Amino acid sequence: MYLMATRKRIIILGSTGSIGANTLSCVDQAPEEYDIIGLSTHRNIGVVLQQVKRHAARAVAVTGPIADAEKKELDKLKIAVFTGPSALVDLVRAHDFDLLVNAVVGAAGFVPTLEALEKKVDIALANKETLVIGGQIVMRKSRENRVQLLPIDSEHSAVFQSLLGENYADIEEVILTASGGPFRTTPAAELKNVTLSQALHHPNWNMGKKITIDSATMMNKGLEVIEARWLFDVAVDQIRVVIHPQSIIHSMVCFVDGSVKAQLGVPDMRIPIQFALTFPRRQRSDFPRIDWRTLRELTFAAPDLDKFRCLALAIAAMRAGGTAPAVLNAANERAVAGFLQQQITFDRIPVIVERAVEKHAFVSHPTVEDLLSADRWAREFVDRLR
Ligand SMILES: NC(=O)c1ccc[n+]([C@@H]2O[C@H](COP(=O)([O-])OP(=O)(O)OC[C@H]3O[C@@H](n4cnc5c(N)ncnc54)[C@H](OP(=O)(O)O)[C@@H]3O)[C@@H](O)[C@H]2O)c1
Numbered sequence: 044m045y046l047m048a049t050r051k052r053i054i055i056l057g058s059t060g061s062i063g064a065n066t067l068s069c070v071d072q073a074p075e076e077y078d079i080i081g082l083s084t085h086r087n088i089g090v091v092l093q094q095v096k097r098h099a100a101r102a103v104a105v106t107g108p109i110a111d112a113e114k115k116e117l118d119k120l121k122i123a124v125f126t127g128p129s130a131l132v133d134l135v136r137a138h139d140f141d142l143l144v145n146a147v148v149g150a151a152g153f154v155p156t157l158e159a160l161e162k163k164v165d166i167a168l169a170n171k172e173t174l175v176i177g178g179q180i181v182m183r184k185s186r187e188n189r190v191q192l193l194p195i196d197s198e199h200s201a202v203f204q205s206l207l208g209e210n211y212a213d214i215e216e217v218i219l220t221a222s223g224g225p226f227r228t229t230p231a232a233e234l235k236n237v238t239l240s241q242a243l244h245h246p247n248w249n250m251g252k253k254i255t256i257d258s259a260t261m262m263n264k265g266l267e268v269i270e271a272r273w274l275f276d277v278a279v280d281q282i283r284v285v286i287h288p289q290s291i292i293h294s295m296v297c298f299v300d301g302s303v304k305a306q307l308g309v310p311d312m313r314i315p316i317q318f319a320l321t322f323p324r325r326q327r328s329d330f331p332r333i334d335w336r337t338l339r340e341l342t343f344a345a346p347d348l349d350k351f352r353c354l355a356l357a358i359a360a361m362r363a364g365g366t367a368p369a370v371l372n373a374a375n376e377r378a379v380a381g382f383l384q385q386q387i388t389f390d391r392i393p394v395i396v397e398r399a400v401e402k403h404a405f406v407s408h409p410t411v412e413d414l415l416s417a418d419r420w421a422r423e424f425v426d427r428l429r
Contacts, residue, residue: 050075050076050077050078051076051077051078051141051142051320052077052078052080052138052139052140052141052142053070053077053078053079053080053140053141053142053143053144053320054080054081054082054134054135054138054140054142054143054144055067055079055081055082055083055144055146056083056104056131056134056135056143056144056145056146056147056152056155056170057083057084057085057145057146057147057148057152057169057170058082058083058084058091058094058146059082059083059084059085059087059090059091059094060146060147060148060251061249061250061251061312062144062146062169062195062251062312062316063082063144063146065312065313065316066144066146066316066320067079067094067098068313069313069316069317069320069328070098070320072317072326072328072329073326076321077320079098079099079100079101080100080101080102080138080139080140081100081101081102081103081104081134081135081138081140082094082095082098082100082102082103082104083103083104083105083106083130083131083134083147084103084104084105084106084107085105085106085107085151086105086107086108088105088109088113088116088117089113091103091105092116092117092120095120095122096120100122101122101123101138102122102123102124102125102134102137102138103117103120103122103123103124103125103134104124104125104126104130104131104133104134105117105124105125105126105130106126106127106128106130106131106151109126123137125137131147131151131154131155131158132154132155132158134155135155135158135159135162135164136158136162140164141164141165142164142165142166142167142320143155143156143159143164143165143166143167144166144167144169144195144316144319144320145159145166145167145168145169145170145173146169146170146195147170148170148172148251148253148254149170149172149253149376150172150176150369150372150373150376150418152170152172152173153170153172153173153176153177153414153415154411154415156168156170156173156181157177157180157181157184157411159190160181160184160185160188160190161184161188163188163189163190164190165190165191165192165193166185166190166191166192166193167193167195167316167319167320168192168193168194168195168196169195169196169316171196171266171267171269171270172266172372172376174269174270174273174274175266175269175270175368175369175371175372176368176369176372176414176418177369177411177414178269178270178272178273178368179273180411180414181273182273182274182276191322192274193318193319193322194270194274194315194319195312195315195316195319196267196270196315197293197294197310197312197314197315198219198220198267198271198293198294199267199270199271199274199294200293200306200314200315200318200319201220201292201293201294201295201305201306201315202217202219202271202274202275202294202295202296202306203274203275204306204318205294205295205296205304205305205306206275206296206304209296209298209304211275211276213298213299213300214275214277214281214296214297214298214299215281215297215298215299215301216281216282216283216296216297217271217275217277217281217282217283217294217295217296217297218283218284218285218294218295218296218297218303219264219267219268219271219282219283219284219285219294220284220285220286220287220290220292220293220294220295221261221264221284221285221286221287221346222245222246222247222248222258222286222287222288222289222290223261223286223288223344223346224245224246224258224259224260224261225241225242225244225245225246225258225259226241226242226259227246227286227288231347231349231350234350234389234390235388235389235390236388237259237389239382239383239385242255242256242259242382242389243255243256243259245258245259246288247288247289247290247310248290248310248312250312252383253376253379253380253383256379256382256383256392257353257375257379259389260351260353260389260392260393261346261351261353261354262353262354262356262357262375262379262392262396264284264346264351264354264357265353265354265355265356265357265358265360265371266357266372268282268284268354268357268358268361269357269360269361269368272361279358279361279362284346284354285343285344285345285346286343286344286345286346287341287342287343288342289338289340289341289342290310291307291308291309291310291333291338291341292305292306292307292341293305293306293307293308293315294306307333308333309330309331309332309333311330311331313328313330314328314330317330352393352397353375353392353393353396356371356393356396356397356400357371359400360400363400363405364407365405365406365407365408365409366403366405366406366409366413366414366417367400367403367405369409369414369417369418369421370399370400370403370417370418370420370421371396371399371400371421372418372421373399373417373418373419373421373422373425374395374396374398374399374400374421374422374424374425375392375396376422377395377421377422377425377426377429378391378392378395378396378425378429379392381395381425381429386429387429395425395428395429398424398428399421399424399425399428402424403417403420403421403424404420
């Protein structure tokens with residue numbers, strides 16, 4: 044007797060972004076394996092309309108503003124349309140599905156993750172801000188509800204893959220690699236003069252604007268330290284950041300016996316995304332391979348924490364715990380928005396973030412509501428400062 048293979052039913056939050064679009068191109072590698080239940084955008088309605096049609100999605104969520112003409116186009120789809128600030132949660136709540144791909148940027152990804160945890164649906168997590176804001180609560184809920192959290196971030200996917208078949212108690216150190224971004228060799232004194240287009244020009248990865256700026260300040264690596272602390276249940280002191288400009292080794296784990304395991308590949312997000320989609324299987328792909336004939340060197344260096352203050356601030360916020368990482372994250376989002384709108388210079392980002400973390404009313408054991416209110420406070424604080 045032949046058993047019909049069941050399709051994996053997925054919802055992709057943030058399908059119009061860099062990770063979202065790459066997720067859909069992974070789906071295109073084996074379309075017969077997936078049912079696209081839902082997609083979402085903030086304001087890119089033209090793109091989401093095309094995605095819905097191409098992938099026969101059953102529902103769509105739009106969190107940002109919608110013009111009347113766009114509303115008409117959405118209505119013509121004759122599928123469920125969720126709008127407004129609660130649209131992502133409404134989409135997750137309304138449907139039965141097997142995997143949530145959370146590819147939204149920023150704190151907006153946090154509450155929908157909590158909703159998927161309540162529904163006991165596995166989560167492929169690109170939205171690192173979820174774990175930065177509420178890592179302790181998210182990890183507790185995922186254990187209680189037996190929800191698998193599959194990291195999409197290439198570093199965390201590398202650590203996750205290095206840990207397959209291993210005992211987490213045998214981790215001595217998690218080694219997160221970092222490209223160093225576009226200003227790796229720029230003298231610290233010149234950071235105040237760097238332009239937006241220089242900051243948006245990442246040497247190895249093609250990503251959304253916010254994470255690209257976070258990579259330039261190295262806040263991204265700081266957020267990833269926090270993400271790793273929660274995903275792999277290690278102390279902050281067990282996480283080492285190493286500059287590796289080639290971005291070929293995506294991260295490593297050193298075990299208690301001194302053995303080190305790493306995961307390598309070309310810098311192409313489709314590789315970790317596909318692994319999260321097909322886990323525990325691997326699926327053949329036509330994604331590019333490392334060319335060992337031309338790869339000359341893999342180099343490593345320690346990060347400069349004085350120059351990249353954001354990395355130091357994130358590590359300090361993690362050590363402080365409580366509401367500090369949520370405030371750091373929200374302040375960073377608003378400071379980065381200010382830099383993207385060319386209202387502040389690049390070197391102001393860490394100054395603003397540090398001030399917000401110092402000034403906030405710290406809560407040591409926050410509830411979800413405490414975290415959301417710390418996030419709101421930090422945004423208002425930074426917007427007054429900018
Ligand atoms: N890009 C990468 O290679 C990469 C690698 C590792 C981890 N990540 C993480 O993955 C997440 C997504 O990154 P990305 O580079 O794909 O970002 P992106 O290209 O900016 O896409 C973000 C997605 O989120 C939507 N969105 C924006 N603001 C929103 C809001 N307030 N509420 C709901 N949805 C909103 C966007 O909609 P619109 O299209 O309408 O703006 C878009 O669909 C981030 O957490 C990032 O740190 C990304």
